Amino acid sequence: MAQNLKDLAGRLPAGPRGMGTALKLLLGAGAVAYGVRESVFTVEGGHRAIFFNRIGGVQQDTILAEGLHFRIPWFQYPIIYDIRARPRKISSPTGSKDLQMVNISLRVLSRPNAQELPSMYQRLGLDYEERVLPSIVNEVLKSVVAKFNGLAADHPAGSGVPVDPKRADRARQGLQPHPG
Numbered sequence: 775m776a777q778n779l780k781d782l783a784g785r786l787p788a789g790p791r792g793m794g795t796a797l798k799l800l801l802g803a804g805a806v807a808y809g810v811r812e813s814v815f816t817v818e819g820g821h822r823a824i825f826f827n828r829i830g831g832v833q834q835d836t837i838l839a840e841g842l843h844f845r846i847p848w849f850q851y852p853i854i855y856d857i858r859a860r861p862r863k864i865s866s867p868t869g870s871k872d873l874q875m876v877n878i879s880l881r882v883l884s885r886p887n888a889q890e891l892p893s894m895y896q897r898l899g900l901d902y903e904e905r906v907l908p909s910i911v912n913e914v915l916k917s918v919v920a921k922f923n924g925l926a927a928d929h930p931a932g933s934g935v936p937v938d939p940k941r942a943d944r945a946r947q948g949l950q951p952h953p954g
Contacts, residue, residue: 837889
């Protein structure tokens with residue numbers, strides 16, 4: 775079999791001189807370009823990035839701001855978070871003071887704390903909003919609506935019922951990282 779391949783190669787016409795060198799240079803340049811492309815990434819404005827590396831996991835001390843950054847290909851992966859305030863509408867049926875069921879929709883503006891991104895990623899993953907916001911918003915919403923009668927809670931959109939500052943502080947604390 776090997777002899778047949780050598781015979782076939784001998785019958786093929788030889789290329790011009792230096793063709794092997796040019797091919798090697800082309801492959802080398804392609805490998806370098808691929809390596810540079812894979813080792814550079816951009817964090818856009820309003821975003822932050824953390825590194826996940828294959829050996830140590832999430833790097834707790836590295837939070838990357840906007841701009842051009844370098845990474846070790848295959849070994850490090852950037853995880854990019856949007857840290858701008860985003861609206862989220864949460865609807866919940868809840869009971870009023872006179873035990874009537876009231877359907878309420880609440881628009882909440884939320885954004886992650888940029889300094890807590892590594893621990894947030896470890897505890898909650900990328901879908902932190904879906905895990906945290908509904909439970910906190912429902913708790914605060916139910917406690918506020920329970921103070922009103924069914925008709926009093928039926929305000930037109932935008933009239934705004936003030937939230938007790940203690941409850942607002944409690945909701946903010948619920949979003950803070952827990953020690954340990």
